[in-house]
Amino acid sequence: DTEVTQTPKHLVMGMTNKKSLKCEQHMGHRAMYWYKQKAKKPPELMFVYSYEKLSINESVPSRFSPECPNSSLLNLHLHALQPEDSALYLCASSQAIGPNEKLFFGSGTQLSVL
Amino acid sequence: AQKVTQAQTEISVVEKEDVTLDCVYETRDTTYYLFWYKQPPSGELVFLIRRNSFDEQNEISGRYSWNFQKSTSSFNFTITASQVVDSAVYFCALSESGNYGQNFVFGPGTRLSVLP
Numbered sequence: 084d085t086e087v088t089q090t091p092k093h094l095v096m097g098m099t100n101k102k103s104l105k106c107e108q109h110m111g112h113r114a115m116y117w118y119k120q121k122a123k124k125p126p127e128l129m130f131v132y133s134y135e136k137l138s139i140n141e142s143v144p145s146r147f148s149p150e151c152p153n154s155s156l157l158n159l160h161l162h163a164l165q166p167e168d169s170a171l172y173l174c175a176s177s178q179a180i181g182p183n184e185k186l187f188f189g190s191g192t193q194l195s196v197l
Numbered sequence: 198a199q200k201v202t203q204a205q206t207e208i209s210v211v212e213k214e215d216v217t218l219d220c221v222y223e224t225r226d227t228t229y230y231l232f233w234y235k236q237p238p239s240g241e242l243v244f245l246i247r248r249n250s251f252d253e254q255n256e257i258s259g260r261y262s263w264n265f266q267k268s269t270s271s272f273n274f275t276i277t278a279s280q281v282v283d284s285a286v287y288f289c290a291l292s293e294s295g296n297y298g299q300n301f302v303f304g305p306g307t308r309l310s311v312l313p
Contacts, residue, residue, distance in 0.1 A: 125288055125303035126242070138217075138297075171240060182296040183230045183247065190241040 089174050089189035097197055098164060102197055104192045106157040106174030114138075115157040116175040116186065117149060132157060133180050164196045199224045201291050201304035209310045210279050218307045220289030226250075228294040230264065231272045236306070237285040248272065260270045279311045 087108045087124035096102050106115065114133050118126035130149040140149075146168075148160040157174055171191045177184040210216045222231065233245040233303040246256060248265050256263045260277045276283055289304040 123306075125306055128301065173240070175242075180297045182228075182292045182294050183249065184248070184292075185232075185244045185247060186234075186242070186301070187244070188234075189243040190239050193240075 087174055087176055087187050087189035089172075089192055091192055092190070093193045093195075095197060096161065096196045098166070100101055100164075101160070104159040104172055104174075104194075106159075106189055108176040108187070109155055110176065110178075110187065111154075112176035112178050112187070113154060114177045114180045114184070115151060116177075117157070117159050118170045118173040118175060118188075119180065120171040120173055120191070123168075130159075138180060150197065162195075164194075166173060166196050169194055169196045199226075199229075199291050199293055199300065199302050201289055201302050203287075203289055203304040203307050205307045206305070207308045207310070209312060211312050212281060213278050214307065214311075215275060215277050216279050218276075218287050218289075220304060222270050222272065222276065222289070222291045224270075224291060224293055226293045226295075232290040232292070233263070233269065233272075233274050234288045234290065235285045236288065236301075242288065244259075244276075253258045259307040276309075279309075281311050281313055284309060284311045 090105045090116045117129040120126040129143045137149045146163050150158040173191045174185040174189045202221045229250045234242040236242045257273045262275045264273045285307045286308045288306045291302045
């Protein structure tokens with residue numbers, strides 16, 4: 084199983100809503116990532132978890148809150164988002180963190196904030 | 198600072214044509230890694246190839262080939278006999294030796310459209 088599964092595929096939310104994005108992998112990978120991708124742009128790193136501990140937070144606003152309940156699951160909790168947060172949110176995993184690691188990506192959650 | 202340039206924003210070809218996607222990178226490290234990823238309309242980025250800075254051998258995988266030239270800081274990707282299924286956005290990326298999770302730098306991407 085070489086898949087990273089993300090749910091939901093699409094999400095529309097108002098600025099006062101609270102929602103969560105979910106990501107799951109069963110490849111035994113110990114590093115998991117959240118990326119944000121705006122239309123016609125490359126992905127931008129948001130968070131990195133290594134062995135279920137938050138390793139990197141790329142100065143992301145606190146309205147985005149990541150959580151790694153176990154080595155297979157990664158969540159992104161959303162609260163009080165702004166319309167400019169509308170984007171494709173991609174989850175990825177790798178065996179570990181390091182410069183030569185291949186990232187395996189999910190197909191993303193397309194988020195629209197109204 | 199590390200940087201990746203993909204000068205071609207969009208390319209359109211007709212099926213069966215060969216097409217080359219350019220990637221030029223900038224780094225001060227002597228040890229680094231270069232990647233190509235494909236992003237089809239379904240959204241997920243798919244790993245295509247990884248090359249380390251000490252291995253300048255070109256690589257061929259089916260219809261895909263990669264030409265790594267350190268002298269010009271380029272890592273170009275050629276698709277031979279393109280097919281409609283090759284339509285996607287292709288990202289070149291650079292990872293330096295000190296990268297442990299961060300600083301995996303994607304280029305801006307090249308959108309390839311293969312027309313039937």
